[in-house]
Each structure stands twice: as structure tokens, then as C-alpha cells.
Amino acid sequence: MKKALSVIGCIATLLVAAIARPASPAAVAAAPLSQTETTGSLHTSGSAVIRVQPDRATIRFGVQTFAQTPRASQAENVAIVKRVLDALTDQGIASQDIGTDHFTVRPEYNYREKGDRGLVGYWSDNSVVVNLRDVSRLSDVLVAALEAGATSVDDLTFSTTRLRELRDQAREMAVKAALEKAEALASAASVTPGRVTDIRENSWSYYYGSGSRNLASSMAQNVMQEIAPASAPSIEDSEFSLGQIIVQAQVEVSVELR
Numbered sequence: 001m002k003k004a005l006s007v008i009g010c011i012a013t014l015l016v017a018a019i020a021r022p023a024s025p026a027a028v029a030a031a032p033l034s035q036t037e038t039t040g041s042l043h044t045s046g047s048a049v050i051r052v053q054p055d056r057a058t059i060r061f062g063v064q065t066f067a068q069t070p071r072a073s074q075a076e077n078v079a080i081v082k083r084v085l086d087a088l089t090d091q092g093i094a095s096q097d098i099g100t101d102h103f104t105v106r107p108e109y110n111y112r113e114k115g116d117r118g119l120v121g122y123w124s125d126n127s128v129v130v131n132l133r134d135v136s137r138l139s140d141v142l143v144a145a146l147e148a149g150a151t152s153v154d155d156l157t158f159s160t161t162r163l164r165e166l167r168d169q170a171r172e173m174a175v176k177a178a179l180e181k182a183e184a185l186a187s188a189a190s191v192t193p194g195r196v197t198d199i200r201e202n203s204w205s206y207y208y209g210s211g212s213r214n215l216a217s218s219m220a221q222n223v224m225q226e227i228a229p230a231s232a233p234s235i236e237d238s239e240f241s242l243g244q245i246i247v248q249a250q251v252e253v254s255v256e257l258r
Contacts, residue, residue, distance in 0.1 A: 040257045042185060042193060046178030047250040048170040054158035054207065054245050057132040061145050062125065062152035070105050070122045077103075077124035080149035084128050087148035091141050097131040127154065135242060158207045160245045167203050170249035175199070178253040186257060194256030203249040 063080050067073035081100060088098050103126045109117040128150065132141060135158070142153060160166070179196075186193040 037258065039191060041197065041254055042182055042257055043252065043254050044178045044181045044185065045250065045252045046174045046176065046181060047248065048173035048177065050166050050170050050173075050247040051244045052160055052162065052166060052247070053242055054135060054160050055133075056159045056161060057135045057138055058155075058157045058159070059130045059132060059138075059141065059145075059153065060155035061128040061130070061150040062154045063128065063149065064126075064151045065124045066108075066121055067124075068121045070107075070124075073122040073124040074105060077126050081126050081128060083148040084145050084150050087144045088128070088130060088141065091137065091144050093130060093132070093141070097133065099129050100126060101129060102127040158243065158245065163205060163245075163247070166245075166247040167205065167249065170247050171201060171203060171251065174201070174249040174251045175253065178251050179255075182253065182255050186255075189257075192258045194258045196253060196255050198252075198254035200252040201249065202251075203247070205245060205247040208243050208246050 061084060063077055063084060065073050065077040065080065067076055085098060085100075089095070103124075105122055105124050107122050108120045110120045111117045128145070130141065130145075132138060146153075179193075182193050
């Protein structure tokens with residue numbers, strides 16, 4: 001009986017020693033990482049540029065008149081503005097797309113010696129703003145308003161009705177570029193990208209003239225796409241050349257590494 005207990009005691013001692021014995025460095029290195037265990041994080045960026053031809057234009061015409069009295073100056077200005085409005089209506093522009101603003105009447109003086117001044121007359125200034133929904137009519141609309149009496153074209157801006165759609169698309173493209181870069185970097189480092197932990201985004205848009213084709217830089221991992229409206233306007237027989245609306249998005253993405 002004592003011999004049997006002695007054998008059992010030896011076996012128990014050996015088991016305890018085996019459990020308490022630390023694993024060798026080689027064994028630790030060979031142990032695989034858990035599929036859910038992270039080893040760090042990776043931060044990348046991606047950007048996208050979309051170019052589209054504008055499909056809207058906003059024109060501001062100036063009407064300026066001069067007369068000896070403010071009443072005469074204003075009356076002449078009102079008459080010219082009416083002719084301009086009629087000419088724009090004849091071009092097929094709806095009344096809700098035409099408006100007037102920024103009306104002023106100001107005196108003009110003739111300054112003499114010794115600081116004296118004499119009243120010469122009065123200037124009246126008015127503006128007619130047009131929202132042009134068909135940019136192919138731009139040349140005709142400009143000529144019609146100027147021939148009707150508008151004295152200047154004070155501002156001309158272009159826009160697109162697809163801005164929100166294009167911004168969403170640019171963001172999606174930028175995120176795709178950032179994730180593709182993360183995949184490439186992780187593969188080069190022999191690690192696996194995990195879930196996305198953070199995304200930061202910045203997007204903007206602006207109009208640029210015909211030189212915009214050379215505007216975008218050749219940034220690494222930049223996604224670029226040329227997009228034209230479904231019914232792009234044609235102005236081949238006009239002296240005007242439409243530029244482009246530039247829609248850009250940039251994102252920064254953080255992913256886990258496994």
C-alpha cells in the first residue's frame with residue numbers, strides 16, 4: 001500500500017512541475033494570434049475629384065442712367081429695365097427666374113478750386129438678375145439684354161443641379177481609395193486590415209474655367225472621374241466656352257490591424 005502511494009506521489013509531482021514550467025521562447029513565437037486580436041492600427045487617406053459641365057448660369061446685368069434730376073434719372077432707368085425684362089421674357093425665361101435688386105440713386109459733383117463743388121446730375125443704378133436654366137442659350141440671352149439697354153454684365157456664375165449627387169459619389173470614391181490603400185499597406189507589412197474604427201471627411205466644390213483640365217494634381221491613390229450631365233448642353237457655335245464644376249472629397253480612415 002505504501003509503495004502504491006509513493007508511485008502516485010511521484011506522478012503528481014511530475015505533473016505539477018510540468019505545469020509550472022514556463023514555455024520556451026520558440027513555443028511562444030509559434031503560437032498563432034487570435035482572429036479577433038489586434039496588433040495596432042493603420043491610418044490612410046483617400047481623395048476623389050469629379051468634373052462636370054455646368055447646367056445652370058446666373059447672370060447679373062447692370063442698368064445705369066444719368067440725368068440732371070433724380071426723378072429724370074430714375075424714370076429713364078425704370079424704362080430701360082422694363083425693356084430688358086421684356087427682352088428676357090421674349091427669350092423664353094420664366095418670370096420667376098428674373099428679378100431686380102440693388103437699386104441706387106447717387107449725385108455726381110464737379111469739384112472746383114478751393115474745395116468748392118457743383119452738382120452735375122444724378123446716376124441711377126439697377127441690377128437685373130437672371131437664373132438661366134439652359135446654358136446653351138447664354139449667348140442669345142446676353143445679346144438680347146444688352147441690345148435692350150443693359151449697360152453691363154456685372155456677374156456671371158455657373159452651377160450644377162447635381163451637386164448633392166456628385167458630392168455623395170465623390171465621398172464614396174474617396175473612401176474606396178482609402179481602403180484600397182490600407183489593403184496595400186497591410187499586405188506589404190504582412191498583416192491583415194480589420195474593421196474601420198474612424199472616418200473623417202471633407203468635401204467642397206467650385207467652378208473653374210476651361211483650364212480646369214490641368215488643375216488636379218497627381219496625388220497618390222487619388223480617384224478621378226470625368227462625368228457629363230445626362231443632356232450636356234452644346235455651345236459649339238457660340239463664342240462662349242463653358243468651364244467645369246469641380247467636386248472634391250477627401251477622407252481619412254483608421255483601421256485595425258490583425
